[in-house]
Amino acid sequence: MKNFIAEIKERKLRKWLAIYVSTAVTTIGVVHLLSIRFQFPNYIFDIVFFTLLFGLGTGFIISWYHGKEGKQKIKKLEIVLHAFIIAALGVVLFYRVGSDTKVKGDLEKNIVAVLPFTNFNDNKENEFFADGITDDILTQLSKISDLKVISRTSVMKYKNTDLNISEISQELGAGTILEGSVRTYGDKIRIVGQLIDAKNDVHIWSQTYDRELEDVFKIQSEIAERIAAALQANLLPMEKELIKNKNTDNIEAYTFFLKGKDHYYNYTKEENEKAITFFKKALEVDSNYALALAGLADAYGQKVKKYWESEEWHDSSLVLSKKALRINPNLPEAYKALASSYDGLGETELALANYKKAIELNPNYWSAILNYGQIKMFAGNYDEAFYWIRRAHTLAPDDVMGNLSVSLIYKYLNCDSLAIIWAERALSLEPQHTYALSYIGDVYLNNLQIDKAENYFNKSIAVDSNWIYGWYFGGRLQAVAGNYKKSKERFDKYLKISGSPPEYFYAHTLLALGENDSAASILKQEAEDYLSYFDGEPNFSNFDYIAFAEINAILNKTDLAFKWWNEAIKNSYTDIKRIKVYPYFDNIKSDPRYNNYLKAMHAKVDSFKTIIKDDYQEYAICD
Structure with missing residues (x-):
């Protein structure tokens, strides 16, 4: 050991390394400052940094072999060691810098x-x-x-x-x-x-x-x-x-409109009302300001869609949207507002037609694209929906609902691991987003991870104790867990806040608690309402069919349950895990048709996956 220390002193290793490290640190600092000032690409700093880092090894070798006074010959081992360090540097730069430049190189200028x-x-x-x-x-x-x-x-x-x-x-x-x-x-x-x-x-x-x-x-x-x-x-x-x-020549009207948009984009009920005020002020100055009319129509629609107010606001939105289009027939914002109102009123085909028109006029109108994809998704057209929703995400990668929509379509395609990844991504964008918290809990519930689902229920209610969907989800969660007393408590909270009439999932909980008369009354009313609904305009989601199947299963009307389940499958209902996990089909699980229908659902899912794999190879899909 003493000889080794003596060798270090004789070869002046500490002196040479001290000089090298000092020079390297200074060089790195200068390059870092220049990179910030002139916005050099990241790979320039990386090249300098890793070259100097590996250069420390070469400095050690040079000082070891040539640190003594007098001439020393270059030895083969020295050459091998230098070559090894250079090769290692090349590998690091290839994977570190090469991948960096590749990412940049793949960026499209358009x-x-x-x-x-x-x-x-x-x-x-x-x-x-x-x-x-x-x-x-x-x-x-x-x-x-x-x-x-x-x-x-x-x-x-x-x-x-x-x-x-x-x-x-x-x-x-x-x-x-x-x-x-x-x-x-x-x-x-x-x-x-x-x-x-x-x-x-x-x-x-x-x-x-x-x-x-x-x-x-x-x-x-x-x-x-x-x-x-x-x-x-x-x-x-x-x-x-x-x-x-x-849309206007009036700067005062334009200024009011900009103030309205500024408030609108804050996405709260209070800010939406301020937006409405400024849109109205813009229209007081210029009554033919089509863009302000469209903005007001959109804000009215949000009162229903986001803030649970009366559906009559959709009627007001329709009137204003149509007026805006009479003034400017090529206004995408007006078509989008009109489509949103039609969608809220259950006029799906009219909603799709107007969203499509908005997208034709503005091919990058991501919110119209997302809404169009969502309608396709809830109608069971998962291959089409997959394209539109992923297209919207490309344009708005940081939108919470866009990420949740990607998650939801993966859930419908029974790609649960991908669904969870996208839901977590949405939640990382806005950790206090109540719907995101409840939704990811729902995904975990579908996989019978009760503790995780309960954790997300608690988080959503902690953010908003009057979160309607949160209490609804919490009631279903406890029904799946078999804790019907707690399920009833949560459903009662949901019904009180929402003002909605009791539905079949609540009746099922009452039956489990022995409150048969109340449950029977609710189920009788539900069955009558659904039959009346299906006799009306043929404009239903596939969930409507499965809901009526579940009502009949609870009522022990087995043949009717399978009849409506079959209708749900025909209309592309694919949430297989929900069927298995929720207790509403318990009365028919022993029937041989139960497993056959599950197989039919699997076949439906596989057909969608095949189309997506063939048509959209750039996107991940599970097997």
């Missing part, structure tokens, strides 16, 4: 992310105006079918971010980034825009617009056209016309 424009006004109360300009430019670009434009939902989180362009582009999967700034002063406006190729961090196009404030609409159209030209995107005549179309 996938565009419009980052929130910076508000350069001293008055921060005008932040909504910069956000509105960002949103409008994004919307204009979305109308170009040759481009894929990342949604507002996904880009707004990068407001005031410390991430560089390279990191943002990789997170969003966008090959091109548009960033800029807005400043208003008096009746003047300055908008600066710059388009960046995310693969090499090079500016493709930049422009500063100093104009009158009333020219803001022309500026937005010009920016969209310049970007299309810079990316060599094919701009169809109809798209050019749509981009140049402005």
Whole structure:
């Protein structure tokens, strides 16, 4: 040991290594600072870092073999050791840097992310105006079918971010980034825009617009056209016309509209009411402002869809949407609002037709695309739904409901592990999202993981003690667990909050508790309601059929239960695990037809999987 220490001193190893480490640390620091300042690609820093790291080994070898005074010959072992270190460095750079550049290389230039424009006004109360300009430019670009434009939902989180362009582009999967700034002063406006190729961090196009404030609409159209030209995107005549179309000449009305949108996007009941107020103010200034009419219609629809208010608001939404379309027949926002109202009123075909029209006018209208896919999904058209829902997710990768929709379709295809992965991804985006918490609990319940399901029920109720769906899920959860007393308590809470009449799942719990008369009364009413419902317009979901099958199974009407179960299978009801786990079919499980029907459901699922595997090979699907 003493000889080894003496050798180290004689060869001056500590001196050489100290000099090397000091120089390397300084070099890494300088490169890091330059990378931040000039937004160098990540792989440049990685190359420098790993080269210097492995260079420590070569420095040790050189000082060991050549640290003594006098000349030393180069030995074969020295060459072998250097070669080994260089080879190891090459492998690390290949997998570390190579994969990094490959990700960037795979980014398509026609996938565009419009980052929130910076508000350069001293008055921060005008932040909504910069956000509105960002949103409008994004919307204009979305109308170009040759481009894929990342949604507002996904880009707004990068407001005031410390991430560089390279990191943002990789997170969003966008090959091109548009960033800029807005400043208003008096009746003047300055908008600066710059388009960046995310693969090499090079500016493709930049422009500063100093104009009158009333020219803001022309500026937005010009920016969209310049970007299309810079990316060599094919701009169809109809798209050019749509981009140049402005819905108002009145800046005051436009400002009120932007304030309305700013509140709308906060997605709470209170903020939705503020949005309605500002949309109305915009219409007071310009009664023919079609976009404000569409915004008001959409906000009215949200009162029902998100905030559980009276369905009469759908009627108001229909009136306003149709008025907006009379003023501007090519307004995608109006078609989307109209479709949403038709969907809420059960007019599925009209909803699909209007969503399709909205998508034709704005091929990147991710929320319309998602809603269209959801209707297809709930109708049992899982192959079509899979395409539309995954397309929406590409445009809005950070939307909670978009991720949950991907999870739900995997659940219907009996891909439970993928369903859980996507549900967890949705929850990571918004950990306090009540529906996400209840939904993932439902997925675990389908797999009889009672403790995990109960955990997510508790989390959802902790966030909102009046969460209607949470109590409904909690009641079903305890029924599956066989704890009918607790099931009744939770169903009672659900019925009290929702004001809904009791349904068959509640009746089943009452039967288990020996409250036969009350249960019989509920089941009799349910059976009459469903028969009346099926005698009406043929516009039902596949769950309606399975629900009526379960009612008949509880009533021990075995043949009718199988009849309606068969109808559910014909209409692509595929939730096999729910059939097995829930107690509503317990009375018919001993019938030989039970297993045959399960086999028919498996065959239906397999047929959808085959189509998806053939048509959408880029997406994962379970066996």
